[in-house]
Amino acid sequence: MMWWRSLAVWLFLGMGLLCGAEVPAPKRLAYLVSDLRIPFWSIMARGIEAQSMHQGYSVQVYSAQNSSKQELENAAAAIREKVDGIIVSPTNSSACVTILKMAQQAGIPVVISDIGTDGGTYLSYIASNNRDGAYAIGQILARSMIERGWQEGRVGIIAIPQKRANGQARTAGFMEALRLYGIKGADIRQQVDFSYRETYDFARELIAKHPDLWALWLQGSDRYRGALDAIADAGKQGQILLVCFDAEPEFTELIERGTLLAAAMQQPYLMGEEAVLTFVRHWRGESVIKEQSLSVLAVSTDTVAAQMGTIRRNVLGLESPSDKAAR
Amino acid sequence: MTLLKRRLSLYTILAAVIVVSVALVMFVQASYSYVTTKAQTLARMQEATQASIHSLRQNMAGLMEAYAVNEYDLLIRTEMERQGHFAIVVEDFNMGLIVGEPAYISGQIRHGDGNITAFDPADAAHQKALSLCLWVTRDDIFSRDGTRMGSIIIYNTDEAMRRELTQIVLSKLYEALALAFALTLLIVLMLRGVVLRPLLGMVSVIRRRDADGIPLRKVPEHLSAEISELSISMNAMIDAIRASREAIYARKQELQQSNERYEALNRELDSERKRFMLAIEGSQNGLWDWDIAKQTIFFSARWKEMLGYAEEEIGDQMREWSDRVHPLDLKRTMKMLYAHLRRETPIFEARYRLKCKNGAYIWVLDRAKALFDDEGNPIRMLGFQSDITDQVRHQEALDRSAKHDSLTGLPNRFLFSELIQNAMHRCVRRGKLLGLLYIDLDGFKEVNDTYGHEAGDVMLITIAKRLAALVRHEDVVARLGGDEFVIAVADLNRHNEVRMLLDRLLHDLAQPILYEGKHHLHVSASIGVTFYPQSRELGPEALLRQADQAMYTAKTSGKNRYTFFNVDEDSSIKEHQLFCATFAQAITQGEMVLFYQPKVELSTGHVLGFEALLRWQDPQIGLRFPDSFLPRLQHEKSLMLSLGRWVFENAFAALERWRVQGYRFGLNINVSAHEFMEPQTFELLSSLAARYPQLEPSMIELEILESSALEETLQARRMIESCRQMGFRVALDDFGTGYSTLSYLKDLPVDTIKIDRSFVMDMLHDSASFSILEAALALAQAFRREVVAEGVESIEHGILLQQLGCTMAQGYAIAKPMREEEVASWVAGYVGFEAWRDVEPLEFRDKGALYALIEHRQWLKRLRDHLEDPKAHSAPPDIDVLECRFGQWLAHELPLKHYDRKGLESIDAHHRALHAQAVSVLTSMEETTVREGMDAIEQLHTTLCGEMRTLMRSADLHRA
Incomplete structure (x- = not known):
């Protein structure tokens, strides 16, 4: 009997050893982000953290505070930590190249979430579909102007730097929508320092220069106040429509109130999630889409209510309890 | 051809030369380019490296400070692309701090395919590639505060340089090939167009040759000077060869013809040789x-x-x-x-x-x-x-007959003039006197009338012998004519020395002469004497005149005496001076006239020219012939020269007028001895030739008297040569009357000989004249002189002259001298004589017949003379048919076969009949019978002469 007992013990131990060898170590991710102080990135970090947690991965978030040196130090630190994967939202696409190079030398796969890179090797690049989003917001504006009988009016643009790929895509999509409806563009100003003053001045210049300016499109979201103030200061409140790209927490209310006609809202939370899911698919041995494009939500007065749930989760990172439960 | 095929084409040679030349040039150029390019490339690379270092050091500092690794990587890449470095490696100390290394090493490296990739310091291949670089340039990068932030290391290999040099070499090679090909093509095309085509054209032309290998056509010429020069040279060569060949052909033909001629000549020569031998034998x-x-x-x-x-x-x-x-x-x-x-x-x-x-x-x-x-x-x-014994004898006889009195054998007047001239010169030379005795017989006419001419002749012969016996050897005795004799006594010291001789002359000549043994013939002598020299110069004629005048004085003073000529009382001198003055005046007053006698070619009647003959239209006497005045002027040199000038000027003027009228006559002008020896004459001729430039001097022939020419042969020869050098012709006038000999004629380079009319006139019936004429013609022919016969007075003369070989003549039968204005009408009307046409010269043998005929004429003349004046011509000719010369000739010729026998027999018959008639005439006393007989004889003579001419003509034709 003892033989049977000893055999059973050894079998148990052996199986136990076998079973213990198959249990993988939890994956460790590092998220190199340019500046967590910016809501967009912090929402994205939350999405990464939420999905990592959901997948059982550990994730270390490194914010560079918008410093290239810090960003490189963060990258070096993550590499020294020998993380399994790196998600990077770089300070700029050029700095990303060095990060990718360092990671490649260390053999660590990298998923780029937004901003993009000027080169280097990476696993996947996840970005918003800026063109489609801009096209959608353009349609909303054009229709609104036509509805108001302002189809002869012109549209001024205060753009993010057009050197950026996302800036070019946004302009292109927006203008295509205007051409579709026969609305003429008036002029374009490119933001440099993304300050309030800059946005205000650009808005005032456009309004002053073009008497037939009936709308302004702001390609960013954070300095929308400068544009609104400029319209107000120009005495054109209610006479000039304002549409924005991206979103601020107060946008839903402003849209609902009509202060903003519409906004094209990226979904940073969803992007963070998709970055982690990409590693999941990678490590599972599944094929990974190299360039992933996520839709931008075109939210107008008419649709804001219906889209509010999506906006809160994917845009604002405000995950509801039901979501958590579902996950 | 095989040799040509084995030889390379000019194209191939040219192509090879061009390719090799281009290859050599390109090789040199490529080598040079290689070396220079290498040096330049190295220098450029060094410059580029320094420039890159400088640029990167400036631009990268900021990027390093900003940790913009990708940015400076891009900068490096851009710099590499721009400057072609092999690799640029950056050591970033700041980044080294970040990654925990001494330096963060990054950079760009160029792959073998030229692509630039990121440098991986861990890549062994990259490190090896760097270690193989040609040179490495390093420089440090400092921050703005001077802190050394890192280094830039630029690696350069010679790969690019090698590539570039290889590229250069290859490009040069391709360039060389392309250039060689293009040059070859271009040069070959150009050469083909410019050189080879013309050359091939030449070759093509030269290949088409005739059987002698000479090109058929000429080589075409070309634009280029050298080819054209070659073409011209070849054409010239072809022409020369062709001309040479033609010359050879012509020469060959000539040779063939020469051969044929040579053979013909050989045959002819053989024939000639035979003939020559026969001729030698015959001659x-x-x-x-x-x-x-x-x-x-x-x-x-x-x-x-x-x-x-x-x-x-x-x-x-x-x-x-x-x-x-x-x-x-x-x-x-x-x-x-x-x-x-x-x-x-x-x-x-x-x-x-x-x-x-x-x-x-x-x-x-x-x-x-x-x-x-x-x-x-x-x-x-x-x-x-x-x-030539007969000829010499004949000549001697001729000389003698011409200069001696045939009756007495004494020198005649002509010879006496010559001899006395010599005697005069000799006496002057010796300082002696010459006495001239002019003797006229008193009573000679009575003797002649009483006893006949033969008695007179006997007397004259006897007187001549007595005279000859009385004088010395150096003295000269001559008979002047009739009963007039003259003696020149030489070497007298005093006038009186001659008196002894005169006395003996009077004595001896008065001695009776026995005639026919029974008659004593008596004559005496009247003698005129004069001496030479005298106070004035005078010639033989003047001396003779003085002696004659003195003889006349002696005769009128009672005969049988002698008289000395008184020089002081010489009326003839005054008379002569008066005559000279009159004559000089006659010249100036235009009393002189030139008449012109034509000279013709006998056989054709062609008028060859005229002889200018002087006449004096004397207002007192009428028209005077030169004989009447020229002898008196013989020693008046200035007058003769004046007269000569007048003759020359008027003769030239007449000839010019004829030329203007379209006539091309020659003109003969007589030149006196004075003129001929006088240099002024040649100056005059020269000025006249200049005055009438249209007149050819050869149209004018100057006639000089044979006697004038012979006086001073050497001087005469010089003068004649001077005339001929001026272009004038010279004729020797009155040939035969002077002392002609072979040597004289040979020495005188005259163009023409004019035979004296006296011989021509008598030739028909005087065999001596005929002989003289024949000899003169033979001499003229021997010395190749033209001969003109003067004194042609009948048709017979013309025929006979032609038979003797004389073709040109003048005389009354043709025309008498005429005035200038009559010349044109005479020329227009003159057609010559039919009988003179086609008369051929006689062969040697026919001259025998001619002589016989002349003898016959002479026989007939003697018969006529005898019948007309039996006293004057007491002896009739031989009437025996075999005794006369003509009969002897017939007897000689009849057995031979030189002439037509029937013709000879007919002539013989007529000759016999003529003699028979002569016998009947001579034996008949009836005047009618005589007249009728003579008519028959004349008739027979005419028939006989005609038959003789026919006989000789037919013999000529037969021989021809």
């Missing part, structure tokens, strides 16, 4: 051939026969000839022979005497010519010898 000339080297001489049989020897009697040594030459002739003949052997004379021609076998001498004319070797030595001499 009766002896032939001798002297082999000078062997010193042997060949004498022909005829030569020996001429001397009376048989063939074997004369050997082949020179002495056979020299021993037989007359001693008096030997020296002269040998001198002439050696002169010829020394080549001083073109031929050897000598007249000398040779001794015959019988001891007598014969005169021979020897003509020979020597052959010389290359060194001028005589090697052979060939000669002909003819027996």
Whole structure:
């Protein structure tokens, strides 16, 4: 009997050893982000953290505070930590190249979430579909102007730097929508320092220069106040429509109130999630889409209510309890 | 052809030359480019490296400070792309701090394919590539505060340089190939167009050759000078070859023709040789051939026969000839022979005497010519010898008859003039006196009338002998004519020395002369005497006139005496001076007139020219002939020169007028001895030639008297040559009347000989005149002179002259001298005489017939004279038909076959009938019978003459 007992013990131990060898170590991710102080990135970090947690991965978030040196130090630190994967939202696409190079030398796969890179090797690049989003917001504006009988009016643009790929895509999509409806563009100003003053001045210049300016499109979201103030200061409140790209927490209310006609809202939370899911698919041995494009939500007065749930989760990172439960 | 095929084409050679040349040039150029490019490339790379270092150091500092690794990586890449570095490696100390290394090493490296990739310091291949670099340039990068932030290391390899150099070499190679190809193509095309095509054209032309290998066509010319020069040269060569070939062909043809001619000539020569031998035999000339080297001489049989020897009697040594030459002739003949052997004379021609076998001498004319070797030595001499004994005798007789009185044998007037001239010169030279005695017989006419002419002749002969007996050897006795004699007594010291002789003359001449043994003929002498020299110069004629005048004084003073001419009372001098003054005035007053007598070609009637003949239209006397005044002016030199000038000027003017009228006549102008010896005459001729430039001097022939020319032969020869040099012709006038000899005629280079009219006029019935004429013509022909006969007064004259070979003549039968204004109408109307046409010269043998005919005419004349005046011509001609010369000729010719026998027989019959008629006439006393007989004789004579002409003509035709 003892033989049977000893055999059973050894079998148990052996199986136990076998079973213990198959249990993988939890994956460790590092998220190199340019500046967590910016809501967009912090929402994205939350999405990464939420999905990592959901997948059982550990994730270390490194914010560079918008410093290239810090960003490189963060990258070096993550590499020294020998993380399994790196998600990077770089300070700029050029700095990303060095990060990718360092990671490649260390053999660590990298998923780029937004901003993009000027080169280097990476696993996947996840970005918003800026063109489609801009096209959608353009349609909303054009229709609104036509509805108001302002189809002869012109549209001024205060753009993010057009050197950026996302800036070019946004302009292109927006203008295509205007051409579709026969609305003429008036002029374009490119933001440099993304300050309030800059946005205000650009808005005032456009309004002053073009008497037939009936709308302004702001390609960013954070300095929308400068544009609104400029319209107000120009005495054109209610006479000039304002549409924005991206979103601020107060946008839903402003849209609902009509202060903003519409906004094209990226979904940073969803992007963070998709970055982690990409590693999941990678490590599972599944094929990974190299360039992933996520839709931008075109939210107008008419649709804001219906889209509010999506906006809160994917845009604002405000995950509801039901979501958590579902996950 | 095989050799040509084995040779490379010019194209191939040109292509090879071009390719090799281009390759060489390109190789040199490529080598040079390689070296220079390498140096330049190295320098450029160094410059580029320094520039890159400088640029990167400036631009990267900021990026390093900003940790913009990708940015400076891009900068490095851009710099590499721009400057072509192999690798740029950056050591970033700041980044080194971040990654925990001394330095963060990054950079760009160029792959083998040229692509630039990121440098991986961990890549062994990258490290190896860096270690192989040619040179490495390093520099540090400092921050703005001077902190060393890192380093830039630029790696350069020679790969790019090698590539570039290889590229250069390859490009040069391709360039060379392309250039060679293009050059070859271009040059070949150009050469083909410019050189080869013309050359091939030439080759094509040259290939098409005729059977002699000479191109058929000319080589085409081309634009380029050299090819054109070549073409021209080749064409010239082809032309020259063609001309040469044509010349060869022509020469060949000529040679063929020459051969044919040569053969024909050979045949002809053979025939000629036979004829020559026959001619030699026929000519009766002896032939001798002297082999000078062997010193042997060949004498022909005829030569020996001429001397009376048989063939074997004369050997082949020179002495056979020299021993037989007359001693008096030997020296002269040998001198002439050696002169010829020394080549001083073109031929050897000598007249000398040779001794015959019988001891007598014969005169021979020897003509020979020597052959010389290359060194001028005589090697052979060939000669002909003819027996001229008869000719010499004849000439001697001729001379004698011309200069001596045929009755008495004394010199006649002509010879006396010559002799007294010599005597005058001699006396002056010796300071002696010459006495001239003019003798006229008193009572001679009475003797003649009483006893007849024969008695007169006997008397004259006797008187001549007495005169000759009385004078010395150096004195001269002559008969002037009739009963007038003259004696020139030479070398007198005083006038009175002649008186002794005069006395003896009066005495001896008064002695009776026995005639026919029974009659004593008595005459005396009246003698006129004058002396020379005198106070004034005078000639023989004047001297004779003085003596004549003195003789006349003696005769009128009672005869049988002598009278000395009184010079102081000489009326003839005054008369002569008066005459000269009158004549001089006549010249200036235009009383002189020129008449023109035509000179024609007998056979055609063609008018050859005119002779200008002087006439004096004397207002007192009428038209005077030159005979009446010129002899009196013979010694008046200035007058004669004035007259000559007038004649020349008027004759030239007349000839110019004829020329203007379209006539092309020659004009003969007589020149006096004074004129001929006077230089002024030649100046006058020269000025007249200049005055009438349209007149050719050869149209004018100057006639000089034979006697004038002979006085001073050397001077005359010079004058004649001067005239001929001026272009004028010269004629020797009155030929035959002077003392003509071969040597004289030979020495005078005259163009024409004019035979004196006296011989021509008498030739028909006087065999002596005929002989003289024949001899004169023979002389003229021998010396190749033209001959003009003067005094042609009948048709017969013209015929006979032509038969003797004389073709030009003048005389009354043609026209009398006429005035200038009559010339044109006469020329228009003159057509010549039919009988003179087609008269051929007679052969040698026919001259015998001619002589016979002349003898016959002479016989007939004697018959007529006898019948007309039996007293004056007491002896009739031989009436025996076999005694007369014509009968003898007929008897000689009848057995021979030279003439048509029937013709001869008919002539013989007529001749016999004529003699029979003559017998009946001479024996009849009936005047009617005589007249009728003479008519019959004249008729028979005319028939006989016609038959003779026919006979000779038919013989000529037969021989032709």
